Amino acid sequence: MTEASWISILPPLLAIVLAISTRQVLLSLFLGVWLGYWLIPGGNPLSALAESMEGLVEVLSDAGDTKVIMFTLMIGGLIAILEACGGVRGFVNWLEKRNWVNRPGQAQWLSLLIGVVIFIESNITVLVAGSVCRPLFDKMKIAREKLAYLIDSTSAPICILIPLNAWGAFNLGLLEGTGVENSLELFLASIPLNFYAISALLLAVSSVAFNWNFDGMGKAMERTRNGELHWPGSTPVVDEELLSPPLDPSVKPRAVNMLLPIIVMVVGMPVGLWITGDGNLMKGSGSTSVLWAVGMALLTAATLVLTQRQMSLDKLNTTFVRGAGGVLPLAMILLLALALGDVTGKLKTAEFVSAFIGDAIPVAMLPALIFLVSGAIAFSVGSSWGTFAIMLPIAVAVAGDQGMALAPVVAAVLSGGIFGDHASPISDTTIVSSMASACDHIDHVKTQLPYALIAGGIAFTGFVITGMTM
DSSP: OOSOOGGGGHHHHHHHHHHHHHOOHHHHHHHHHHHHHHHSTTOOHHHHHHHHHHHHHHHHTSHHHHHHHHHHHHHHHHHHHHHHTTHHHHHHHHHHHTTOOOSHHHHHHHHHHHHHHOOSOHHHHHHHHHHHHHHHHHHTTOOHHHHHHHHHHTTHHHHHHOSSSHHHHHHHHHHHHTTOSOHHHHHHHHGGGOHHHHHHHHHHHHHHHTTOOOTHHHHHHHHHHTTOSSOTTOOOSSOGGGGSOOOOTTOOOOTHHHHHHHHHHHHHHHHHHHHHTTTOGGGSOHHHHHHHHHHHHHHHHHHHHHHTTSSOHHHHHHHHHHHHHHTHHHHHHHHHHHHHHHHHHHHTHHHHHHHHHHHHSOGGGHHHHHHHHHHHHHHHHSOHHHHHHHHHHHHHHHHHHHTOOHHHHHHHHHHHHHHHHHHOTTOHHHHHHHHHHTOOHHHHHHHHHHHHHHHHHHHHHHHHHHHHHO
C-alpha cells in the first residue's frame, strides 16, 4: 500500500473491538495481525495467515524485542522460586514477629509500605500485603474492603511508575517496537505525567492520613467496628486457608531468600544501564539492563536455595519452568502486539489516523482523548497490559506524525490503562486484591470505585492542561 487510507485502521480497530467484546486479548491481537497482512495489496486470507506467522518470526529476529520477552519469562520463574523456597513466607513471618503494628493507623500504613517496597510484580505485591495485613486489620476492626483498596492502589500504580520490574520491561519493549530513539528516556519522562497512577497513590495515602472513607467505604468501616467482617449475603472470594498454601515441610522460610534477590535485581538495573551506556545511565539499553538484572537475581536465588539445601537442582529447574509458564500469556501479548505494530506500520495506519485527528480533533485534546480511550478499553477488557499493547504503538506513531512531544501521550496511555484496570470488576489485579483481602469481590469494586473516579477526574484534568500547554 503506497497511500494511507481508512482501511489501514481496520487491523487495530478489529483488535480493540474483539478484545472488548470477547475479552480474549491474545486472539484479538492475532486476528488484527492476520487482517493487516490480508489488507496488504496482493494478499488473501490464506497467504495472510502465512505472512502473520512470518511477522511473529520477524519480531523475534529483533534483539531488543527478544530480550524483553525473555525477561518476562524469567521474572515469572523468579517469582515462582521466591515462593517455593520460602522467601515470601519468610518475609511475612519476619514482619509479624517484630510486632511493629499496634494501632489501626499503623496497620493501614504498613499495607501501603509493603505495596511501595514490593514492586517486583503487581500480584505478588497484593498477595504479600494481604497475607501480612489481613490478620492485623481483622484484629483492629478495620474493614477488609479498606485493605483491598489500599493494596490495589499500591500494586499497579506503583509498578507502572518504576521501570525496574516486569511492567517496565513490558512497556519498554512496546516503546522500542515503535522505533523511538531512546525508550528508557521516554519512559522516564512520562513518569511525572502519569497523572492517574500518581493521583491514585496520593489519594490512598490521604485516605489513611485523614481517614477519608467515602460512601460505601465508610459504611463498611462502621460495620466492621460493630464486629461484622462482611455484609449479610456477601461471600469472600476465596477460602482464607487457600491464601497461604503450605510449603514443603523440608523448606525453612527465610526472609533473605526474597529480599536479597530483589535487592540484587534493583541494583543490577542501574549497573546494567551504566555499562551499556558507557557511563551514562540515560543512554543505556533498557532491554539489556533488565535482562541482566533479573538474570543476576535468578543466580542469587538459585545460589541461596542450593547452598541452603532448600531444593534439589531438579526441583529448582522444575519450579523455574512452572513460573515461566505462568507468565507465558504476557509474553505472547507482547509478541503479538509488536507484530501488530509492524503490520500497521506497513499499512501506514499512523499517517491516516494522524491526518484524521489533525482535521477533526484539536491536537491539544489528544492526551486527554487517549487517556479516555485507553481507560475505556482497560475497563472493558480487564487488562492494562492488553491496553498498553494496543494503544502505545498507535499513540506514539500519531503523536510523532503530529510533531507532538511523546511523553504526554505515553503517559496518557499508561494512565488510562491503570485507571480502567483499577475500576474494572474483571481486572485480574482487582480480583486478586479481593482474594488477598478475603472480602466479597463486588463489595471491593463498589467501595473502590469512588476513589478511582476521583483520581480519574484529576488525571483527565491534568491531561487537558498538559495538552494546552505543550
